[in-house]
Amino acid sequence: MGATIRDVARAAGVSPSTVSRALAGSAVVSPATTERVRRAAAGLGYEPNPVARGLITGRTGNLGMIVPDLANPFFPGVVKGVQARAREAGYAVFVADTDEDPLLEARLARRLARQVDALVLCSPRLSEEELLALAGDVTLVLLNRRAGAVPAITADNAGGTRRAIAHLAALGHRRVGLAAGPATSWSNAERAAGLRAAAAESGVDLAELGGYAPTFEGGVAAADVVLAAGVSAVVAYNDVMALGLVSRFAARGAAVPGRISVVGCDDIPQAVMATPALTTIAVPKERIGRAGVDLVLSLLGHPGASGPPVRELDTQLLVRGSTGPAAATERPRKRAHQ
Amino acid sequence: MGATIRDVARAAGVSPSTVSRALAGSAVVSPATTERVRRAAAGLGYEPNPVARGLITGRTGNLGMIVPDLANPFFPGVVKGVQARAREAGYAVFVADTDEDPLLEARLARRLARQVDALVLCSPRLSEEELLALAGDVTLVLLNRRAGAVPAITADNAGGTRRAIAHLAALGHRRVGLAAGPATSWSNAERAAGLRAAAAESGVDLAELGGYAPTFEGGVAAADVVLAAGVSAVVAYNDVMALGLVSRFAARGAAVPGRISVVGCDDIPQAVMATPALTTIAVPKERIGRAGVDLVLSLLGHPGASGPPVRELDTQLLVRGSTGPAAATERPRKRAHQ
DNA sequence: ACCGGGATCACAAACGATTGCAAGCCTGTC
DNA sequence: GACAGGCTTGCAATCGTTTGTGATCCCGGT
Structure with a gap:
């Protein structure tokens, strides 16, 4: 189909190697020839075949x-x-979705590994051993997950949950629930731990409920259990679940934040669109992505790109309409343990 | 890193070509040798390098x-x-996002083209000429878009809009607005045309407003114009915009559906989560994706996969809470043209 | 004993690019 | 006028795999 380097060479009256060098901008080829090659290449609509190039250089230029x-x-x-960020650095990105399936995640990772220069795993559901094994075979960067010394970018979950608890405590909440996410999720464990520590510090009673699917339906499913747990506020594993909670609370006639306050996590676009707007622990999504690529770049030995192998980005508590003062009549009915 | 075919050949005491044939299951190599090669390959953890294979076979096994x-x-x-669907057929899928930028779309398409066996373009923003040119260079399937004879899967926008108008007319709406999406969107043109035709048939007056960004903000921006257009109902280009409309209507004190009815399009997950739940023209998203891959498979000459080069999938009107009877006091104030 | 022929396998040429090395030309200086 | 040396450019090997073609071996038939 497409023109090959040989076609360009013939059109420009030079050898393929000269074409390669000219197009690569090598200084050893004369400006005149370079121009002639450029013109020929443009005329034929030539673009180097990335797989052929990847075969010899060992780099594919994609992530x-x-x-x-x-x-x-x-x-x-x-x-x-x-x-x-990848685009800025001249890399193309291939995205794959695993449907939350660790097995599929492993297969996809191995499949992708040979076709890319590095792999970025976002919130991987894989076990730590598998992650470490994978890191041995391919340049790997983790997002929202730590595993041994594998380079990673995470968010300050502990700080975020601490601020959330402080916020709720200041509003008079003495007992708050946690609608936990999937057990295989590292973020879930982090957030639960942060919440536990912060609650203990602030003298707040924490009811851990879960783990639910990190979906709207998961939140809906959690709502009734939350209402029965005798809490005046609930922190959800993420915003999508929080939205499910709010929806079910509305259906049950439990006013938000009148009867119960809701705190989400992530700050997805829908959080501010909802009514009431969702108070949430904002995670810098784009920045995590960019930082992840920066890490990849430094790992790949790019000039001008370097930094610590693991970084934790700040989170932020966005106080919006879904949290308010604890109802005066509210008092714990029973203690829930897990 | 990984073992090459030569390593396996040496380990098995045969030539690389025999290894290749043995692993491919060719009948010309003896069962004994095949077994020996298999064992050697397994021992070395050998997996064929997909890029090297792709270079010679011309197929990469990914979409x-x-x-x-x-x-x-x-x-x-x-x-x-x-x-x-791709997974079922043994293909991996590389997804890229263009941020609604046609230029970026073209670049990404060309970049991807050489690394995949076929390209699936969903709602492309490219011009028809560029699309046709691209189709000449790579196996191409369009989703939510038609361009010449390029194989494509679309949804029955005309039928959907007709049902929506019929629904609104039955509720007594005599004048409805259209909050149009981006002008570069083919679906937008289709839906506008369908709406125009259906409105004319039903004797409904149509006010075309737009085009807005197909985002929540776009819907918010459209809302005030819609309210000023003297309509009792509005059909949005998509659900995300519809959500923006509803949100701004609420802020303006315009009850939905009391003062104004809202119809979305697509049936995204958030449509049913919203309050009121969004009446919408449901587009079979997953089925469009699957049908697109089926088309790719038949184009690639896969056995057992074939069908017409273009298919139109059914849409469905989902009536939910955001549409209701037209207010009795409502009457057109002025006619808007575009 | 010789030969035809099927069954196996090895050799080598691709695929399209990059890159070390050698060769060519040109110029300047002795 | 010859030679040294710098600047360009071409040759050929290479990346890891597939695949067409030819070589080898062995067996049975005549």
Whole structure:
């Protein structure tokens, strides 16, 4: 189909090697020849075949990215950050979705590994051992996950949850629930731990409920359990679940934030669109993506790109309409343990 | 890093070509040798390098998919359909997002073209000429778009809009607005045309407003213009815009559906989560994706896969809470033209 | 004993690019 | 006028795999 380097060479009256050098901008080829080659290449619409080039150079110029679920609005945010930064650096990004399936994640990772220069795994559901094994075979960067010494970008979940608890405590909440996400999620464990620590510090009673699917339906499913747990506020594993909680609360006639306050996590676009707007622990999605690519670049030995192998980005508590003062009549009915 | 075919050949005491044939299951190599090669390959953890193989066979075993905006909840639905069907057929899918930029779309398409066996373009923003040119260079399937004889899967926009208008007319609406999407969008043109035709048939007055960005903000921006257009109902280019409309209507004190009815398009997950739940023209997102891959497979000459080069899938009107009877006091104030 | 022929396998040429090395030309200086 | 040396350019090997073609071996038939 497309023109090959030989066609260009013939058209320009030079050898293929000269074409290669001219197009690569090598200084050893004369300006006149370079121009002639450029013109010939443009005339034929020639573009170097990336797979042929990749075969000899060992680099493909593209990055692989794997996410658990593109339908979860959190991930497109990260993807966009990755794509934007990668584009700036001349890399193309191949995204794959695993439907939250660890097995599929492993297969996709191995499949992608040979076709990309590096792999960016966002919130991987894989076990730590598998992650470490994978890191041995391919340049790997983790997003929202730590595993041994594998380069990673994470968000300050501990700080975020601490601020959320402080916010709720200041509003008079003495007992708050946690609608936890999937057990295989590292972020979930992090957030739960942060919440536990912060609650203990602030003298707040924490009821851990879960783990639910990190979806709207998961939030809906959690809502009734939350209402029965005798809490005046609930922190959801993520915004999508929080939205599910709010929806079910409305159906049950439990006013938000009158009867119960809701705090989400991530700050997805829908959080501010909802009514009431969702108070949430904002995670810098795009920045995580960009930082991940920066890390990849430094790992790949790019000039001008370097930094620590693991970075933690700040989170932010965005106080919006879904949190308010604890109802005066509210008092714990029973203690829930897990 | 990984073992090459030569390593396996040496280990098995045969030539590389025999290894290739043995692993491919060719009948010309003896069962004994095949077994020996198999064992050697397994021992070395050998896996054929896909890029080297791709160089000579011309097939890579992966599909490229390009979407305008992954953050628009419509697209992940289609992506999931594509990935699911592709996976069944043994193909991997590389997804790229163009941020609604036609220029970027063209560049990404050309970049991907050489690394995949076929390209699936979802709602491409490219001009028809560029699309046709691209179709000449690579196996191409269009989703939500027609361009000449390029194989394509679309939804029955005309039928959907007709049902929407019939629904609104039955509710007593005599004048409805259209909050149009981007002018570069083929679906937008299709839906506008369908709406025009259906409105004319039903004796409904149509006010075409637009084109807005197909985003929540676009819907918000359209809302005030819609309210000023003297309509009792509005059909939005898509659900995301419809959500923006509803949000701004609420802020302006215009009750939905009391003062104004809203119809969306696509049936994204958020449509049913919103309050009121969104009446919408449901587009079968996953099915479009799957059908697109089926088309690719038949184009690639896969056995057992074939069908017409263009297919139109059914749409469905989902009546939910955002549409209701026209207010009795409502009457046109002025006619808007475009 | 010789030969035809099927069954196996090895050799080598691709695929399209990059890159070390050698060869060519030109110019300047002795 | 010859030679040294710098600047350009071409040759050929290479990346890891597939695949057409030819070589080898062995067996049975005549």
